Amino acid sequence: MRKLATLIGIVMLMLLVALPLTAFADTVTVMFGRESNGDNASTHQLEPHNVFILEGDSVFFDGGVPHTVVIYRLGITPDEVVLLGNGRVNNADPTEQANRLVTGADNGNVTYQFDEAGRYLVICSRGTHFSADGMFG
Numbered sequence: 001m002r003k004l005a006t007l008i009g010i011v012m013l014m015l016l017v018a019l020p021l022t023a024f025a026d027t028v029t030v031m032f033g034r035e036s037n038g039d040n041a042s043t044h045q046l047e048p049h050n051v052f053i054l055e056g057d058s059v060f061f062d063g064g065v066p067h068t069v070v071i072y073r074l075g076i077t078p079d080e081v082v083l084l085g086n087g088r089v090n091n092a093d094p095t096e097q098a099n100r101l102v103t104g105a106d107n108g109n110v111t112y113q114f115d116e117a118g119r120y121l122v123i124c125s126r127g128t129h130f131s132a133d134g135m136f137g
Contacts, residue, residue: 028053029060032110033067033124033135044133046122051137058113061104061122067129069104071112072121078136081123087131089123 031047051059061069070089072081081089082096090096091103103125104110114120123129123136130136 026054027058027060029062030122030137032061032063032069032122033129034062044124044129044135046135046137049137053114055117056113056115058111061110061112063104063109066126067124067135068126069102069110070100070123070125071102071110072099072123073101074116074118074120076121078121078123078130081121081130083131087128089125089130091125 028048028051030051031045033043033045053059063069076099080099082093084090101120102110102112121136
């Protein structure tokens with residue numbers, strides 16, 4: 001019984017730690033390569049990293065400079081992103097193009113409404129931001 005209580009306590013603590021990294025909303029803003037404190041400093045992070053939305057909800061990716069938002073089809077994983085030998089995303093590859101829902105303009109903002117529930121991969125396709133810096137969520 002004591003082991004079960006300890007396990008439940010550990011799980012609750014993990015949830016409390018992870019909660020600030022997620023957001024629940026009808027429409028949510030993801031800081032895409034910029035500081036959430038309003039500073040225009042460029043980062044290679046998405047904040048929050050995970051967003052939970054319902055079917056039909058929208059996400060606004062507030063793009064920083066210099067980043068390019070790419071949203072992939074439902075179920076695409078980071079391992080399926082087509083890379084060149086130098087670690088850059090192969091934007092010209094036909095498979096890579098077919099896997100995408102949206103490719104945003106360089107240095108631009110993107111708003112996308114998700115019409116189907118599930119897990120969507122979002123990356124920065126600029127330079128090696130995805131492969132070397134882990135700029136995805």
